[in-house]
Amino acid sequence: MALEAQAIAASDAELGVAPSSSQRGMLRRAGEVFVENRLAMVGLGFIVFIVLFCFVGPHIYVTNQVDTDLDNSLCGPSAQHLFGCNELGYDQLGRLMIGGQTSLEVGLAAALVSVVVGTLYGAISGFAGGFVDSVMMRIVDAGLSLPSLMVIMILSVIFHPTPTVIIFIIAVFYWFGVARLVRGETLALRNREYVQAVKVIGGRPLRSVLRHIVPNAIGTIIVQATFAVADSILTLSVLGFLTLGVAPPSTDWGSMLSGGLTYIQGANYWWLIYPPGVLIILTCISFNFIGDALRDAFETRLQRR
Amino acid sequence: MVGFLIRRTGQAIFVLFLVTLATLLLVHLFPGGPVRAMLGERATPSQIAYYNKLYGFDQPLYVQYLKWVNQLIHGNLGFSNHLNQSVTSLIAQCLPRTVVLVLLGTIVSLLFGIPLGVYQAVHRNSASDYALTAISFLGYSTPTFFLGIILVDWFSVDVHIFPPFAPQGTTVLSILGDPKALVLPVFTYAFLLYALWSRYMRSSVLDNLVQDYVRTARAKGASERRVIWVHVFRNSLISIVTLLGLSIPGLVGGAILIEVVFNYPGMGLAFYSAALNVDYEVLLGFTVLATVATIIGNLAADIGYAVLDPRVRY
Numbered sequence: 248m249a250l251e252a253q254a255i256a257a258s259d260a261e262l263g264v265a266p267s268s269s270q271r272g273m274l275r276r277a278g279e280v281f282v283e284n285r286l287a288m289v290g291l292g293f294i295v296f297i298v299l300f301c302f303v304g305p306h307i308y309v310t311n312q313v314d315t316d317l318d319n320s321l322c323g324p325s326a327q328h329l330f331g332c333n334e335l336g337y338d339q340l341g342r343l344m345i346g347g348q349t350s351l352e353v354g355l356a357a358a359l360v361s362v363v364v365g366t367l368y369g370a371i372s373g374f375a376g377g378f379v380d381s382v383m384m385r386i387v388d389a390g391l392s393l394p395s396l397m398v399i400m401i402l403s404v405i406f407h408p409t410p411t412v413i414i415f416i417i418a419v420f421y422w423f424g425v426a427r428l429v430r431g432e433t434l435a436l437r438n439r440e441y442v443q444a445v446k447v448i449g450g451r452p453l454r455s456v457l458r459h460i461v462p463n464a465i466g467t468i469i470v471q472a473t474f475a476v477a478d479s480i481l482t483l484s485v486l487g488f489l490t491l492g493v494a495p496p497s498t499d500w501g502s503m504l505s506g507g508l509t510y511i512q513g514a515n516y517w518w519l520i521y522p523p524g525v526l527i528i529l530t531c532i533s534f535n536f537i538g539d540a541l542r543d544a545f546e547t548r549l550q551r552r
Numbered sequence: 553m554v555g556f557l558i559r560r561t562g563q564a565i566f567v568l569f570l571v572t573l574a575t576l577l578l579v580h581l582f583p584g585g586p587v588r589a590m591l592g593e594r595a596t597p598s599q600i601a602y603y604n605k606l607y608g609f610d611q612p613l614y615v616q617y618l619k620w621v622n623q624l625i626h627g628n629l630g631f632s633n634h635l636n637q638s639v640t641s642l643i644a645q646c647l648p649r650t651v652v653l654v655l656l657g658t659i660v661s662l663l664f665g666i667p668l669g670v671y672q673a674v675h676r677n678s679a680s681d682y683a684l685t686a687i688s689f690l691g692y693s694t695p696t697f698f699l700g701i702i703l704v705d706w707f708s709v710d711v712h713i714f715p716p717f718a719p720q721g722t723t724v725l726s727i728l729g730d731p732k733a734l735v736l737p738v739f740t741y742a743f744l745l746y747a748l749w750s751r752y753m754r755s756s757v758l759d760n761l762v763q764d765y766v767r768t769a770r771a772k773g774a775s776e777r778r779v780i781w782v783h784v785f786r787n788s789l790i791s792i793v794t795l796l797g798l799s800i801p802g803l804v805g806g807a808i809l810i811e812v813v814f815n816y817p818g819m820g821l822a823f824y825s826a827a828l829n830v831d832y833e834v835l836l837g838f839t840v841l842a843t844v845a846t847i848i849g850n851l852a853a854d855i856g857y858a859v860l861d862p863r864v865r866y
Contacts, residue, residue: 385563389570391798392846396805397839398578400827404835405581481695485809488697489824501695508701520705524698531693 278544287540290533297530301347310341312496324518331518333506339518342503343526349499350530353414353483358475360418365425366468370456372426373433384430390423399482403491410493413486417479425471432464439463466545473538477531484527500527556858564851571843575836576613576620582832585609589830590633629837634829639837642822648724650818653810654803656734657741658796665746666792669753674780676758684750691747696806700740700813707736717815737814741806748802752795756788763787790860797853800846 315337324331330339372383402408402416436442437460445455461468486492487501488508500523507519582589587603604610608619623630629639672681708716719730727734760766761784769779804820811820819838826834 385566386570389567389574392567392801392843392850393571393574394801394804394839394842394846396808397823397842401578401835401839404827404830477693484695485697489812491827504698520701527695527698528693532689535689535692
């Protein structure tokens with residue numbers, strides 16, 4: 248009995264501590280490879296810049312984004328309004344900042360929600376195996392065969408979303424793909440000795456999933472999360488463009504573009520279209536650079552590209 | 553092989569069941585129920601009750617589900633009170649136009665994406681590889697509609713080379729008869745897909761280049777051109793087949809945005825106006841159609857994969 252307890256304590260120590268220390272080693276190695284990738288560092292630098300721009304910027308470049316100012320409707324760039332004004336007289340540069348807050352917040356939150364849900368679902372499905380796995384994966388198949396943009400549009404029509412609701416509307420579709428990837432990873436991990444050992448010493452399945460499978464699939468998960476941020480920002484901008492996104496007075500880069508499109512003919516109101524569009528592209532490309540570099544760093548093999 | 557076909561088809565049917573169930577549940581998510589969405593905000597409770605009974609929304613869910621599936625099997629996708637037209641006839645009207653757009657865009661993107669992807673893999677880490685990679689990243693990160701808008705701004709507003717609208721003809725022939733108007737929409741569509749194919753092709757060729765059969769081919773004295781274009785290319789192409797099947801939802805989504813930007817009267821534009829008018833019969837009918845197309849596409853891709861690759865035997 249005592250011997251058994253000792254064995255459990257020993258294996259627990261080994262199982263609990265050993266993976267987490269090798270984990271740290273893996274993360275450090277990945278970090279070193281990542282830092283060497285110049286494109287990724289440029290991407291990271293831009294993300295830092297854009298976060299400062301959106302969240303600190305409004306405190307430095309103070310604009311009124313609440314009251315309309317029709318005297319300045321569509322006015323061009325000037326000393327007072329560096330990037331001009333939109334049709335309602337809102338300062339465009341200030342609007343880029345608060346629109347960016349929505350885009351970044353929704354993008355990050357949607358990515359977080361879908362990656363957490365997808366990871367747990369995929370890990371449980373793969374770990375359970377057999378019939379349970381089969382049914383759980385058919386649900387994922389069903390989700391992946393729904394045309395996501397169409398259903399996201401329908402959900403937006405139904406819920407007239409606030410930013411918080413949009414996070415879930417976007418995440419509802421994104422987690423399926425994550426679940427499939429993590430499940431694949433889990434299938435490879437579940438037969439490893441240290442996962443088998445947990446079962447042998449009587450550890451509950453949840454412990455295997457949370458302590459051993461998820462930490463060892465962390466490379467795939469982080470990479471996927473980075474791409475998810477880029478994709479969520481794009482999806483939000485699409486909804487904004489279709490005027491199905493966040494309701495006024497909130498705005499995001501996509502909604503700003505949609506407003507600018509009305510004035511594309513006739514006079515050249517470039518400041519209505521190019522700044523938000525370029526910011527969307529640069530932000531997404533930065534996240535994609537980072538994701539790509541992280542994947543090289545973790546040497547995970549993903550199907551995405 | 554027969555066992556695989558049966559199992560795979562069985563899976564597809566189960567997925568169909570889940571998807572039709574999900575779309576039925578979606579109807580009930582509309583605030584105040586589907587009838588409220590149809591009659592509008594000011595419908596009285598008695599009107600709602602009347603129409604709920606008329607359309608059978610007061611019956612238990614499984615009865616509604618069986619009715620819904622029965623409808624679908626008979627090709628009845630519902631009736632749009634807003635357009636005073638059955639959804640099936642709306643589809644018959646719009647689908648050919650969207651198919652023209654999707655096919656042209658996909659073909660153009662494959663024509664560029666596949667050869668350039670192979671080129672990138674063969675010349676990996678060269679300057680041209682980096683340049684093409686940058687273009688693909690741009691494709692991944694550019695919102696479809698933004699690309700459409702700036703192309704219109706450049707080529708229709710600033711320089712009058714192409715019209716800002718897609719062809720407005722009603723028949724496939726009249727659309728194809730207006731190639732100038734097709735250039736911008738098809739290019740926009742193709743550019744975004746190009747990124748997908750070229751990246752995928754590049755990594756697929758890279759994977760194949762280190763396989764044993766490549767070494768064997770080289771050892772036999774096959775020329776480098778033959779190794780790449782006969783041996784590696786054909787094997788890499790197989791995985792594109794699967795990707796094509798998997799990307800149908802993306803193709804559909806892309807078509808919606810292109811049609812809205814270029815005002816092209818296909819399925820996407822009809823779906824968008826249905827969304828703005830809360831015309832739920834059209835919304836659901838189109839969604840079910842796109843989903844079924846995806847499931848069939850995936851099934852076809854899996855079977856095609858098994859046929860093309862003799863190593864895959866389920």
